[in-house]
Amino acid sequence: MPAANKKKILNDPVYGFITIPSELLFDLVEHPYFQRLRRIKQLGLSEYVYPGALHTRFHHALGAMHLMGQATHTLRSKGHYLTDEECEAAQIAILLHDIGHGPFSHVLECCLLEDVHHERISLLLMHELNQQFDGQLSMAIEMFEGTYERPFFHQLISSQLDMDRMDYLNRDGYYTGVAEGAIGAERIIKMLDLVDDQLVVEAKGTLSVENFLNARRLMYWQVYLHKTSICCESMLIQILRRARFLLRQGETVFASDAFMLFLRESVSLDAFLSSRMYINAFTQLDDYDVWACIKQWALHNDTVLATLCQMLLDRRLFKIVLSTEPFAGELLRELETQLRRTGLADEDLSYFLVEGQATNAAYLPTQDRIAIKLKTGHVIDIADASDLSNIQVLTNIVRRYYVCWAKELKTTSKSISQ
Known part of the structure; x- marks a missing residue:
């Protein structure tokens, strides 16, 4: 041939x-x-x-x-x-x-x-x-x-x-x-x-x-x-966190064999290096494993897990507020109060109310610089070669604090964790 x-x-x-x-x-x-x-x-x-x-x-x-x-x-x-x-x-x-x-x-x-x-x-x-x-x-x-x-x-x-x-x-x-x-x-x-x-x-x-x-x-x-991406990602992370919690409480949770390994265990780099089992499982994992689980978990009898999954599937996303400063405790307490009014138990609040921060730095010359070669042969940093004042601004790390929560949460009058 x-x-x-x-x-x-x-x-x-x-x-x-x-x-x-x-x-x-x-x-x-x-x-x-x-x-x-x-x-x-x-x-x-x-x-x-x-x-x-x-x-x-x-x-x-x-x-x-x-x-x-x-x-x-x-x-x-x-x-x-x-x-x-x-x-x-x-x-x-x-x-x-x-x-x-x-x-x-x-x-x-x-x-x-x-x-x-x-x-x-x-x-x-x-x-x-x-x-x-x-x-x-x-x-x-x-x-x-x-x-x-x-x-x-x-x-x-x-x-x-x-x-x-x-x-x-x-x-x-x-x-x-x-x-x-x-x-x-x-x-x-x-x-x-x-x-x-x-x-x-x-x-x-x-x-x-x-x-x-x-x-x-x-x-x-x-x-x-993007703020909506942050909401989606926060929801996905909470979904996995809840699934892992339930598994470790002895609950039955659907997952492929490869995905189940990483849900059941906290796998460190040392563990990864020490066993081919983790390499073999990781190289079988992809987006489809997670989406299949989310669709199945939306039918789970645990209301926290099912609610989060169905919200993500239906694009009923968390709401988000961004700030250049950390949020005051009064705002967080108010949001917690709103969530409690839906029947949410205190131990489940953290799944539907997430704090975090996002940072953005376009150029960090302290790590490795972008070098410009002048016609004279001399080499200088792009921040020195540019005549744009905002190049120096781009070297600053911009930080945004966020809080996102399930504003449209709909549950029964019972505790969501029951």
Whole structure:
């Protein structure tokens, strides 16, 4: 039989035709670990705000791989020596950078595992794949970790101007219809250069970088931290919290075997590393596991769980108030009183009244700076290169406090927990 054609061309709605350039990259895309990303939405529950936000981590990873190919091509065209192996490794690293995401992307990162960041799981799965592919991912892993001898590769993968951010801003703006997400990634990539193996942007690209930072700030408030998204995410987190509570009280709660493992146990990174059982279960999990449970739990005899699930299914969402200052105790007590009037027991208040805070910082030069190369050859920070006064403002961390609650809660006259 003829060998399969592994150099595929895909039609991407954001960039047009993109290519999977090597057999190894094709085999990684075909692997079940990566195919799972088809079943994990990029923006969690943002579709409750923007109906078009149905794209997946699979879309995003392929787009980031495409941009990485453009970036390495640009650097080569400017006379920098990059081997074919390095270019392929960089594309592998960015292709797999989100492979450790669980259901609903960032939404459940705080509660499905014990505050284990998805990048730690991505690295763990990359090591697992490296064994399966006989060590062919070793260079990509070094680039992902930042231990490779040429640091600009890690900057292309994970920095304040990386291929990850360039793709998700463009892609999320496209699918949500929020025009402010458009950043001109192609222009920025064409302006990339190297100085002492560090990534820089030519001075001609300063305006494009300014637009990138402004777009990131706007997308956070308009999409990623949209108040309705915060309500949806808060409800989902409380649903899982209640299901876990019931399980640990000995109640029967429906879930797939893989999902049940993480509901019953508090799984730390050490536990994850110590047993293949957790790796096998995690790589079976996706959004569909959670939605199937929510539909089933809406019929559960526990009124708290059933009410939360049915509210989310019907889009009867919590109400929300935002503030630049922490909320006074008087407001919270008033909201608690309102909820009690519906028949809600005191021990159940926390499921229907949630406090929190959201932060947004478009640019943090103390972490890793965006460097601009002047015509003189000198390298300076974008905040110093820009003539826009708001670039300095973008370095400030903006904090919003929120409280959301079930304003339209409808229960029987009995305690909701009975």
